[in-house]
Structure formats: structure tokens, C-alpha cells
């Protein structure tokens with residue numbers, strides 16, 4: 001039987017994710033707490049496929065992510081990442097841009113997670129991890145944010161549960177600018193919503209799919 005292990009930084013999400021896996025008897029699926037830039041609990045060459053969709057790109061020590069992914073993947077197997085692309089007119093890129101204007105500037109030396117969406121950066125990081133350039137390939141792909149509720153309710157979820165928006169609202173509230181932030185994000189969600197129904201949300205967003213064949 002195939003074994004599937006999910007690694008996430010957030011302990012609460014690991015607990016929430018493990019519950020249904022146990023309830024449905026998925027004994028081969030487990031989530032554990034961990035940092036994509038330091039997978040020290042995982043042995044070398046222990047996975048046939050390593051996938052991270054908009055996850056590892058948010059690691060604190062992002063220059064280590066490629067090295068760790070290469071270390072835990074078996075030779076001849078694959079790593080696949082889905083990463084948001086900087087300066088694209090897509091939902092998450094715009095959310096991050098808007099949010100950054102309401103939060104204090106990042107510390108010196110900060111490297112943006114959006115660099116994971118730049119092909120030359122990914123080539124550099126995987127090359128540093130010992131992967132020849134011809135083993136790294138890229139494709140543009142589309143992710144759909146589809147929800148059976150109005151875009152204002154979807155924004156509420158981002159406000160309550162999405163880290164960058166949560167931080168932006170916390171700062172904006174301190175500066176009495178929460179209403180401005182809410183308005184900017186509402187306009188964004190409404191503009192990008194392609195659903196013909198008012199009570200549904202469908203937002204397409206382009207991302208960079210990075211495939212590394214070891």
C-alpha cells in the first residue's frame with residue numbers, strides 16, 4: 001500500500017487534517033508538524049513523489065526548501081511544486097500586494113515567497129541543491145478558487161484564516177484603516193469573480209508548476 005505523509009507548519013491544521021483521515025480509515029495517510037525548509041525528521045531519499053502546492057513557498061528559510069526536497073526524494077523520482085507568480089494580476093498576488101501596504105515593512109534581508117514563481121530563482125535554488133538544469137521544467141497552470149458562496153463571504157474566510165490577510169487586518173485595525181482594507185479586498189474579489197451567480201465564487205489564477213525529475 002502507498003504511504004502518504006503531509007507536512008505542515010501549523011499544528012492546528014495537522015490535528016484537523018488527521019481527524020478525517022482516521023475517521024475514514026485512511027491508515028496510509030498521515031499529517032505531521034514540520035517545516036518544509038528543515039525536514040529533519042524525514043530520512044534521506046524516503047519519498048517517490050514530493051508535492052507542495054502553495055505551501056513550501058511560504059517557508060521562513062526559503063533558500064533551504066529545494067535542498068530539503070531534493071534530500072528526501074528518491075533518485076529517479078519527482079518533486080512538483082505549485083507556486084504563485086509575482087506581478088501577475090491573480091488573486092493571491094494582489095491580496096499580498098494590497099496587504100503589504102497595510103503592514104509594517106519586512107525586516108532587512110527578507111526574501112519574498114513570490115520568488116518561488118520566478119523560473120531563474122527556481123533554477124538557481126535547485127542547482128544549488130545539485131540538480132542539473134535540464135532536469136527542471138516549468139509550465140503555467142490554472143488554479144480555480146471555487147466556492148458555493150458569495151465573494152464577500154469568501155473574503156471573510158480569508159480575513160479570518162489566511163495568514164497575510166489576518167496580519168494586514170491586525171495592523172490596519174491598529175491604524176484605524178480596517179475599513180479601507182476591507183473595501184480594497186472586496187473590490188478585488190468582486191472584480192475577479194467570474195461566476196454568473198451572485199451566491200457563488202469562481203476565480204481563476206495562474207501559477208507556476210515546477211517539476212524536478214531527479
Ligand SMILES: C[S@@+](CC[C@H](N)C(=O)[O-])C[C@H]1O[C@@H](n2cnc3c(N)ncnc32)[C@H](O)[C@@H]1O
Nearest residue numbers: 007008009010034035036053054055058059060
Ligand atoms: C496557502 S496554504 C496551501 C495549502 C494547500 N497546499 C492548498 O493548496 O490548499 C499554505 C499552507 O502552507 C503551510 N506552511 C507555511 N509555511 C510552511 C512551512 N515552512 N513548512 C510547512 N508548511 C508550511 C501553512 O500552514 C498552510 O497550511
